[in-house]
Amino acid sequence: MKNVVRLFSISAVVSCSLIANAQVLLDSSFEIQAQLQNNPYWQQPSGAKWGAGWNNWGWSSWQAIQSGGAWTGGAIARTEEFATGWKWAHSGDVLGIIKDRQTMSQTFTASEDSTGTLNWFDANRSSWRGDTWFGRPNDYSVTLTDSFGNVQLIGNYTSQVFLGLESNSWANIGDDRFSLAGKQGWFSRTGNTVNLVGGVSYTLSFNSLSPYIYDNAGNITGVDDRTTLLDDIQMSVTPVPEPATMTALAFGLAAIARRRKNA
Ligand SMILES: [Ca+2]
Numbered sequence: 001m002k003n004v005v006r007l008f009s010i011s012a013v014v015s016c017s018l019i020a021n022a023q024v025l026l027d028s029s030f031e032i033q034a035q036l037q038n039n040p041y042w043q044q045p046s047g048a049k050w051g052a053g054w055n056n057w058g059w060s061s062w063q064a065i066q067s068g069g070a071w072t073g074g075a076i077a078r079t080e081e082f083a084t085g086w087k088w089a090h091s092g093d094v095l096g097i098i099k100d101r102q103t104m105s106q107t108f109t110a111s112e113d114s115t116g117t118l119n120w121f122d123a124n125r126s127s128w129r130g131d132t133w134f135g136r137p138n139d140y141s142v143t144l145t146d147s148f149g150n151v152q153l154i155g156n157y158t159s160q161v162f163l164g165l166e167s168n169s170w171a172n173i174g175d176d177r178f179s180l181a182g183k184q185g186w187f188s189r190t191g192n193t194v195n196l197v198g199g200v201s202y203t204l205s206f207n208s209l210s211p212y213i214y215d216n217a218g219n220i221t222g223v224d225d226r227t228t229l230l231d232d233i234q235m236s237v238t239p240v241p242e243p244a245t246m247t248a249l250a251f252g253l254a255a256i257a258r259r260r261k262n263a
Contacts, residue, residue: 024108024116025204026070028233030094033076037066039094041078049093051078062097065104071096074104074206085125085135085161085168086177090186090231098140098208098230100223105205110196113240118142118191118204120233122159124226126177130169135161138226139209144194147201154191154204159228162186186231196237206230 027033034041039061041049051061062077062084075097079088089095098104127135142154161168162185163176176182196202210226 022111022237024110024235024237025106025233026108029089029092029231030071030076030096031092033065033069033071034078034094036069037063037076039063039076039078041093049078051080051083070106072105072107074098074102083125084229085127086183087123087125087162087229088183090121092231094231096206096230096233097227098206099227100210100225101208103205103207104230105203107201107203109201110198110237112198113242114196114198114237115240116144116194116196116235116237118154118189118194118233118235120189121186121231122157122189123186123229124159124161124165125229126161126168126182127165128168128170128175128177130166130171134225134227135165135168136224136226137165138228139211140228141207141209142191143205143207145203145205146197152192152194154194155189157189159187186229204233204235206233 033039040052041061042052044050061080062075064075065071065073076094077084077097078093079095080086084095084097087095096104124135124138127133137158137160139156139158141156144152144154163179163182166172167176168182169175169177206228208226208228211224212220213222213224215221
């Protein structure tokens with residue numbers, strides 16, 4: 001019995017160091033960025049703050065990320081009935097945006113050796129002219145670059161209009177832009193696990209890869225109008241057990257085994 005108790009206590013020590021599941025990113029839902037830039041809103045009867053401004057439709061809350069916050073690059077908007085294609089934020093009132101060839105990034109320092117798993121939500125804004133306008137699927141990559149320039153690929157993704165591009169256009173009877181499911185729908189994403197070294201600085205980047213537009217001579221003349229909306233970007237980290245911890249565990253188990261043998 002004493003050995004069982006001892007084994008449990010050793011396991012508890014190791015488990016505590018492994019299960020810690022800290023979040024390392026700031027402003028994961030973009031709400032703080034909206035406060036930072038005094039992002040305009042209309043207070044709704046429900047208490048929600050919606051994007052405010054233009055001709056009662058509200059697209060002026062779509063604004064570039066401003067310096068001084070956790071994020072760099074890209075843009076944000078409040079839940080709107082126009083500019084972001086009738087899309088509501090996944091949580092809170094504000095969502096992140098990468099468009100064309102924009103990159104949105106955040107830098108953090110790993111507190112200890114650990115593995116990280118990124119979770120977030122994406123969606124496209126719908127286009128009420130269907131495939132002839134800006135709602136087309138958008139490719140983007142997610143990368144983690146350390147201060148030495150080493151890049152870990154979290155993954156390559158393609159964002160799409162929730163419930164389908166054409167079902168969200170005026171060619172579709174029952175246009176899903178106006179359905180609650182269409183407004184509230186997002187896609188859940190989980191990236192490849194990354195390795196973090198304690199004390200090292202990392203930059204997480206969402207890189208929009210909308211296709212270039214070429215002229216007949218092959219020159220780039222622009223970028224196709226495509227957009228990925230983002231929200232609730234969170235990285236969970238799990239510490240990697242230090243060699244000393246594993247050694248202690250090995251010694252503990254060996255001691256128990258010896259006692260059992262001698263008993
Ligand atoms: Ca949000």
